[in-house]
Amino acid sequence: MSKMIAPVRWLLALSILMLGWTAGALAQTSQPVCAQEAREQAQRLLDFHVGGDDRIFIEPDVVEKAPLRNPANPKQQFQVLEVRGMILKGQYRMRLIYYRLEDSCVLMGQEILEHASL
Structure with a gap:
């Protein structure tokens, strides 16, 4: 046995x-909540930033960063999602700031930063 x-x-x-x-x-x-919205918005933001180009690539990974407090209401927090993208040799980091309202992702802010050694 x-x-x-x-x-x-x-x-x-x-x-x-x-x-x-x-x-x-x-x-x-x-992926974090609002990841799909963040990728789509990152595509639009980078397209706007570089003046329109069909060679833009947005990485599929979306990373959730530390939340931000709403400056108008400290009891509320915004979700910060980081997306990376590139065009030709240029690399960009985009942070998209969302407020979760029930099942919706409300875009509250965005930033874009080009990685460059000056």
Whole structure:
């Protein structure tokens, strides 16, 4: 009977390990709320900044940064999402600031910064 228990324990341990890997992979691929809106807005912002060009590339990853307090109401916070993009050799960091209103993402501000060594 102990010979039967050993494979069961091995399968149980393997299952638990695989669940841990799956959970880790899902955590890495999950995107913050408003990520899709942030990518679309980053595309528009970079297009506006460089004067329109069809060679703009927006990276798919959206990183949530520390929230900002609403200067008009300190009890409220804004979500800050960082998106990176490029055009030719120019690299840009864009931060898009959203307020979550129920199921909506309300754009409250945006910044763009070109990475350059001057």
